[in-house]
Amino acid sequence: MKNLCCKNCAGTMIINASGMTAVCPYCGTRYTLNHEDTDYYKNFYQQMNRFLSGSESDRERQLKADELWENARQDAFVCTDGRSVDVKWMHKQPFRGGEMLVARKNIVFHFFDGGAFAERFRRTVSFLDYPSADTRKLSQFFPNVIGGFELMDGSCLLVVSKDMDEYPLSLFGQLGGRHVAWIISRMENLCCVLEYNSLVHPKISIDTLFINPYTHQACLYGGWWEAAKNNSLSADGSRVLTTAENLTGLRNTAANLLGYTSSKDVRANEDVPKALADFISSKPMSNAYDDFAYWDDMLIKAYGERKFMNLSTSDGQIYGKE
Numbered sequence: 001m002k003n004l005c006c007k008n009c010a011g012t013m014i015i016n017a018s019g020m021t022a023v024c025p026y027c028g029t030r031y032t033l034n035h036e037d038t039d040y041y042k043n044f045y046q047q048m049n050r051f052l053s054g055s056e057s058d059r060e061r062q063l064k065a066d067e068l069w070e071n072a073r074q075d076a077f078v079c080t081d082g083r084s085v086d087v088k089w090m091h092k093q094p095f096r097g098g099e100m101l102v103a104r105k106n107i108v109f110h111f112f113d114g115g116a117f118a119e120r121f122r123r124t125v126s127f128l129d130y131p132s133a134d135t136r137k138l139s140q141f142f143p144n145v146i147g148g149f150e151l152m153d154g155s156c157l158l159v160v161s162k163d164m165d166e167y168p169l170s171l172f173g174q175l176g177g178r179h180v181a182w183i184i185s186r187m188e189n190l191c192c193v194l195e196y197n198s199l200v201h202p203k204i205s206i207d208t209l210f211i212n213p214y215t216h217q218a219c220l221y222g223g224w225w226e227a228a229k230n231n232s233l234s235a236d237g238s239r240v241l242t243t244a245e246n247l248t249g250l251r252n253t254a255a256n257l258l259g260y261t262s263s264k265d266v267r268a269n270e271d272v273p274k275a276l277a278d279f280i281s282s283k284p285m286s287n288a289y290d291d292f293a294y295w296d297d298m299l300i301k302a303y304g305e306r307k308f309m310n311l312s313t314s315d316g317q318i319y320g321k322e
């Protein structure tokens with residue numbers, strides 16, 4: 001998978017599949033894809049969007065995934081003990097101080113400047129706690145660190161497991177209102193776990209979230225080296241973090257998926273009901289539990305309770321009620 005990064009800030013750009021332009025959700029830079037890019041990405045995004053329509057059999061699903069992985073590339077890393085680690089990846093994405101390689105069953109974070117970020121990532125996720133009445137097995141939506149390697153060049157790798165059917169949210173491009181609605185529901189779940197742990201994850205975005213398009217689940221796998229306790233200093237020491245940032249990240253992610261740079265810019269249109277637009281541009285509630293209740297209310301206003309009750313199981317999942 002080729003990278004499409006913003007030349008201004010290195011953020012992952014969001015592709016508009018129909019217009020074949022890309023926009024950076026972080027700084028608003030727009031970029032028109034050239035001919036070679038257009039063919040490549042059109043093909044790729046059509047494939048990712050077919051994943052979202054997901055009504056095919058397991059066999060067809062497997063074939064689609066295999067097809068996607070045929071383009072995988074490989075990087076080799078040399079450990080301090082001389083062993084080589086080969087990573088076959090489909091998607092590579094830079095972040096400040098490193099890069100993320102998305103393999104089929106793993107995500108490999110490559111930290112260029114030694115192990116400080118990796119250690120912070122590992123420590124924060126190891127202390128994650130879940131409500132005792134957790135019926136959703138929420139831990140599966142947070143990173144499970146399965147290994148780490150110190151490399152000869154002084155950098156290091158941190159390996160997190162993932163399900164084969166989980167893909168970076170950034171790969172799906174711009175999405176319609178209904179898809180964004182179920183993703184908001186799942187992000188609210190994630191924010192409730194963060195709230196329960198008094199944690200702030202200041203990087204909730206299309207770059208750190210992964211989705212399973214078949215089960216309509218969302219996982220927060222990236223950016224954990226930036227996470228910190230509520231009311232503590234950010235990783236770079238520049239500001240105090242508060243849990244309100246989780247809910248702001250949620251809203252900006254939803255806005256980005258709809259093709260907007262900021263949640264403040266979201267407006268209702270034929271694909272985006274007013275209640276959905278109002279929710280995304282609203283000020284977050286004082287905590288994630290209240291925010292989730294508010295979202296539930298707006299979700300019904302956006303897509304209608306009666307209609308929702310009559311939907312089939314799979315559509316019920318789309319609306320975020322399982």
Ligand SMILES: [Zn+2]
Pocket residue numbers: 006007008009010011024025026027028029
């Ligand atoms: Zn940018």
